[in-house]
Amino acid sequence: xxxxxxxxxxxxxxxxxxxxxxxxxxxxxxxxxxxxxxxxxxxxxxxxxxxxxxxxxxxxxxxxxxxxxxxxxxxxxxxxxxxxxxxxxxxxxxxxxxxxxxxxxxxxxxxxxxxxxxxxxxxxxxxxxxxxxxxxxxxxxxxxxxxxxxxxxxxxxxxxxxxxxxxxxxxxxxxxxxxxxxxxxxxxxxxxxxxxxxxxxxxxxxxxxxxxxxxxxxxxxxxxxxxxxxxxxxxxxxxxxxxxxxxxxxxxxxxxxxxxxxxxxxxxxxxxxxxxxxxxxxxxxxxxxxxxxxxxxxxxxxxxxxxxxxxxxxxxxxxxxxxxxxxxxxxxxxxxxxxxxxxxxxxxxxxxxxxxxxxxxxxxxxxxxxxxxxxxxxxxxxxxxxxxxxxxxxxxxxxxxxxxxxxxxxxxxxxxxxxxxxxxxxxxxxxxxxxxxxxxxxxxxxxxxxxxxxxxxxxxxxxx
Numbered sequence: 032x033x034x035x036x037x038x039x040x041x042x043x044x045x046x047x048x049x050x051x052x053x054x055x056x057x058x059x060x061x062x063x064x065x066x067x068x069x070x071x072x073x074x075x076x077x078x079x080x081x082x083x084x085x086x087x088x089x090x091x092x093x094x095x096x097x098x099x100x101x102x103x104x105x106x107x108x109x110x111x112x113x114x115x116x117x118x119x120x121x122x123x124x125x126x127x128x129x130x131x132x133x134x135x136x137x138x139x140x141x142x143x144x145x146x147x148x149x150x151x152x153x154x155x156x157x158x159x160x161x162x163x164x165x166x167x168x169x170x171x172x173x174x175x176x177x178x179x180x181x182x183x184x185x186x187x188x189x190x191x192x193x194x195x196x197x198x199x200x201x202x203x204x205x206x207x208x209x210x211x212x213x214x215x216x217x218x219x220x221x222x223x224x225x226x227x228x229x230x231x232x233x234x235x236x237x238x239x240x241x242x243x244x245x246x247x248x249x250x251x252x253x254x255x256x257x258x259x260x261x262x263x264x265x266x267x268x269x270x271x272x273x274x275x276x277x278x279x280x281x282x283x284x285x286x287x288x289x290x291x292x293x294x295x296x297x298x299x300x301x302x303x304x305x306x307x308x309x310x311x312x313x314x315x316x317x318x319x320x321x322x323x324x325x326x327x328x329x330x331x332x333x334x335x336x337x338x339x340x341x342x343x344x345x346x347x348x349x350x351x352x353x354x355x356x357x358x359x360x361x362x363x364x365x366x367x368x369x370x371x372x373x374x375x376x377x378x379x380x381x382x383x384x385x386x387x388x389x390x391x392x393x394x395x396x397x398x399x400x401x402x403x404x405x406x407x408x409x410x411x412x413x414x415x416x417x418x419x420x421x422x423x424x425x426x427x428x429x430x431x432x433x434x435x436x437x438x439x440x441x442x443x444x445x446x447x448x449x450x451x452x453x454x455x456x457x458x459x460x461x462x463x464x465x466x467x468x469x470x471x472x473x474x475x476x477x478x479x480x481x482x483x484x485x486x487x488x489x490x491x492x493x494x495x
Contacts, residue, residue: 114190115419116225116436117450120445121232124149126198127156128313129220130238132295132305135256136263139292141238143313144194144231145199153195158221158416159188163262167249171217171265185422192224196312203234206323207457211292211342211349212239213285213335216358217265218415219247223332226355227417229445230330232471235452238292244284244336253308278334278361285338289329290346295397296322297348326350326456330448332414333358336376340394343372351375351455353448355414356382359390367393373400375451377444379409381433402451407444408435414444 080119119125126147132139159165210221210230214222220241241250245266252261261307269275299305300322305315329349331339336357344366352374367390376391395401407418410433412418418437433440441454452458 036322039420070132090305113233114187114192114195114416116228116416117419117484118193119232120229120442121234123147123201123232123234124195124198125228125231126153126195126196126200127192127224129160129309130307130313131253132307133456134253134308136243136252136261138252138308139288139295140220140241140243140250140252141292142224142227142241142469144224144227144235144237144239145318146203146231146236147195147198147310148201148208148233150195150198153198153432155191155193156196156221158190158192159184160223162188163251164219164249167247167265168217169217170463171248180260187331190376190420192221192228194224194228194438200317200321202319206326207234208326208328208452208456209293209296209322209324210235210452211289211327211329213289213329213331213338213342214236214240214242214247215331215333215335215415216246217248218332218335222415222417225419225441226414226445226448229441230448233445233449236318236425240285240288240292242285242288244281244288246281246285275361279363282334282338282361285334286341286345289342292347293327293348295325297324300324323458324348326458328352328456330355332356332413334361337362340370340374341366343374344369347371351451353377353451355444357387357391359387362390366487368397370394370397371450373398373402373455375401375448376403377414377447378403378405379411379413379433380405380407381409382411400455402492404447406435406440409433409440413437416469 064386077485099335123146125143125144127142130139130141130143146274162180165180165183165188166176168183170174172179182474183350196297209228211225212223214220220239223239227239231237241247243250243252243263245263247263250263253262268274295305296318297489299318300320301313302316307313307315328351329339329342329346330336330353332355333442336354337359339352339354340357341362343349349372351372352372354376356379357376374394375393378388391401391403394405406413409430412431413433417431418440420431
């Protein structure tokens with residue numbers, strides 16, 4: 032439904048606007064980065080006015096599932112849908128909780144993934160935390176929320192994440208390294224639960240932000256007056272405005288949020304009282320003395336990938352960045368020389384353009400520790416949880432899978448990220464696959480025709 036059919040080779044192309052996905056762009060889309068050269072006329076979608084909802088009217092729902100279940104079923108719709116997230120590969124069990132700080136749009140909202148103390152019969156959180164997010168996905172995709180939101184709710188609204196909801200935090204005297212994670216365009220804090228869960232299982236605390244720059248499918252904050260929810264819908268590029276300037280403002284807003292998130296953890300480590308304004312919220316004070324802020328990294332996918340790069344410029348406390356299939360278009364050229372720390376670019380095979388890769392190479396030419404790798408057989412959505420949705424209807428709608436098995440893609444992504452972080456955060460990880468040597472000789476490369484081919488055993492070689 033949201034995929035464009037391939038045109039015959041050499042056929043003339045007419046571009047009616049950049050197709051969008053609820054987790055990022057299907058190409059390095061927009062402006063000069065789009066799959067078709069030249070400007071991209073758009074159909075404007077009017078901004079939905081934020082509405083207020085009493086906080087008691089709805090809440091984050093959790094439910095009970097037996098711990099043995101890892102394939103978590105959803106409603107039957109065109110075949111049974113399920114979110115088949117792989118179990119944790121690391122030595123830690125993982126818990127999660129939602130954190131909201133502040134009563135204004137300038138506050139922070141994120142899902143925290145952390146090593147936890149296992150509990151029998153632990154609750155499992157919903158993957159789509161609220162019905163409003165289905166409405167946001169419908170609006171973002173350009174479909175009527177009148178029919179699309181209920182369809183999404185029926186199909187995937189009951190999917191649950193195989194994590195322990197608000198499980199007891201597992202203290203660490205030496206301190207866990209920290210990752211601030213930035214989502215892609217039209218996504219939100221739970222869409223990357225698979226990669227965040229894997230990183231937490233290897234001993235990271237991961238804060239997956241939900242950005243409030245109108246790039247999320249939907250988000251909200253709780254006002255102090257009468258404790259009401261103020262919703263912030265996704266905003267399309269305003270008609271008549273150039274996309275670069277609109278997205279550039281957003282990426283700076285996002286990078287500032289990443290910097291503020293790191294500052295929040297500094298305040299927690301100092302023993303400052305930081306209230307979680309959500310009802311029956313997770314107590315942040317338990318994190319004190321258990322996070323090593325000298326080992327902080329920033330990570331993101333698509334729009335979040337370039338956000339991670341910019342966050343290195345804005346916040347010196349970040350030691351390095353991991354950019355998953357980064358959409359480089361919104362970052363201004365003058366900032367490239369100012370990126371001071373190493374970046375690991377983990378690209379998929381079907382998303383990047385030569386222009387985007389050239390921008391990554393500008394960074395790698397200035398820092399020999401910056402690496403660019405591509406996972407063959409993967410597509411842009413392979414690095415999101417959408418790749419793990421099973422069922423005929425969802426696969427037809429989202430087209431979220433490449434030829435590479437999504438579990439294998441997740442393994443490659445997490446092991447490459449672990450190797451890079453182990454090197455640049457100077458932290459020991461008990462992971463047999465997270466050896467820096469597997470990346471040391473990769474350097475700057477694009478795997479697959481027509482680019483220079485190079486690969487190691489960690490990555491799937493091209494078919495002959």
